[in-house]
Amino acid sequence: MTNSWTSVRTSTRTNSVVGKARWTALVAAGAALVGVAVLGPTSAPASAAAPSWTRSAPVDGQIDIAALRTALAGLPEPSVRGAMVRISGRDGRWTGTAGEWTAPVDGPHAGEFAVGSVTKLFTGALVLQLVGEGRLSLDEPVQAHLPGLLPRSYAPITVGQLLSHTSGLQKPECVRPGSPVEVVRSAVSCGTPTAPGTTAQYNGINYFLAGLLVEKVSGLSYEAELRDRILRPLGLRHTRLPADDWAWAEGGLVSTSGDLTRFMNVLMRGGLHRPAERAALFTVPAIPDAQFSLGGLMRFPVPGGGPVVWGKTGTNHGYTSGVFATQGLGRVVVYSTLTTGKDSARETARVKGIVGAAFKGYRERVAAGA
Template identity: 70%
Template sequence: MTNSRISRARWTAAIAAGAALVGVVGAGVPAAAAPAAVRAPVAGAGAPVSVPAHVAAHGHGRIDQGALRDALAGLPDDHVRGAMVRVVGRDGRWTGTAGAWTSADAPYAIGSVTKLYTGALALQLVGEGRLSLDDTVQEHLPGLLPASYAPITVGQLLSHSSGLQKPTCVRPGTPVEVVTSAVSCGTPTAPGTAVQYNGINYFVAGLVIEKVTGRPYATELRDRVLRPLGLRHTHLPADDWAWAEGGIVSTASDVTRFMQALMRGGLLRPAEQAALFRTPSIPDARFSYGGLMRTPAPGGGPVVWGKTGTNRGYTGGVFATPGLERVVVYSTLPTGKDADQELDRVLRIVGAGFKGYEERR
């Protein structure tokens, strides 16, 4: 298999891994109503778009602005109604929008990128000695999982190596109801033996955070991450049951600031910062103990760390080089007509964001 095909296969898996659990429950279960702040771009996702094709952009530095403009050109089309991309780094910055996405810093649902925030909270508690990556779910939440399940550690939850079965029976509800429904059918595999991306891991992680702190997850998120970093445009809507797994609404600039702080060590102590980039010693362990995903950038670019996310009609992500020389935040409004065409657009956008990095480092 050629490198380009390997890269495409990995990004196909990455996009699939980004779908918040609300996208797994099936067409028969409606997602929660979107907040007003994110409703307008999502409504009528499959309908014709009257917004004229355009690319609105501004930037400076040596980032490949031409490649980024080309990646957004032609939107809206039959497959993607609009897109946003923000690139920042040591050699400049660039922000662009196209199609139905008319404001570069409009709020949007970040979906499973939420998992990075949850992972950061868990690692903070580890650093404080209130939690350990080797602690088990059964210790902190007795009775949540069936008695027949083998012990599952916090580290296995965060790295998607818990062995919990795919959530084919999941139903919306409270976090406990979501987890209970998800494990009501199917059979788990042995924890710590394989990687299987599963949003239920982060529902359980959120519940562990609440049990250890004695406070709601949203409160811990606000006091430990949002307020200290000044993320004034980031919040967890009360009506989104994706919760600690995929419920956050934010903006491109806030996501950028969060990613920079997370990877620079602004949220974690040194030992936990190391765990943020450490993966389990099992085959294909591409998720770290902080939920970061390691993958080559599209088009032969550098190896980057980040996360994809899909919720409320948005598909996006954030990825960065290990030294934060380049951070790329993006989101698209796919129509749902052709997954391959939608993936092509994402690959073009993210690849353009990292284009030229290797040549100059």
């Protein structure tokens, strides 16, 4: 197969993760919130601390502090050892930690955590920037830029189908850790794809391909493009891509609640894209069960009469995290939990409770059009 396009990489990565990849799904708050590549245990505080809460003038009782305290109470437990929540927006601000999460939520010493598949939002943002510059199109085939990587028998897959998880690529049951190219080739070595654009199926391989597209089109490494286009311009000083995390453009980032909040605000306000590409962020393909937009944002109606929010979840290195916001940024929520992997049902219930509590009390009249 032709692979001369791999020569555009300008930096090398060490893939030291050993062992079989675990692709996991977390069903939270009634929707499929999928995390990727739990690669091993995380180094976390050894002992539990008393729950900690701070707040700054919530507007008109919009933030339900009692519900948040209830959602965080009782940690650590067998499935979740600790948790952190950060809420901001026009409703005011509130932060809380519980259990073994003892690091500060904000400030220069805020706790860093592996964000897993939240990384996809950064990768999608890079791709949309290249679309805005005319170097890519959401409607053009991926194979035109990455010849020989996917089998010749595969139907053309568009860039927009990658970002919205409607590519039809088969589940990565044969995936093996390695370089991005090795990951893709291993993932498509077994199974059969469906016709692109006909079904919605969450698949992390889409974003390995998206990262490789960034490299091929820009002529620079994914890491360099991420740094120069997003991290430095936005001042995200605590967001980084560890060299030894093979999840890479699909799920490898480490960040903080403050950095994720800032990124989400700029992304959804259109600060990274032209109007057409910002519109793509909120355009979900008209395909049954589609949840992800042409820019990679997940559309999620909060159960119980809550608002429609946009964002992403992720799981990596023992953290299950997420960032969600109403479209008008009336409320932005970042959370992370220290999970054990021992009881997925209890973990799901705990995360579901945190997400529900974080948006409880939100009223559209506070953020008109949100």
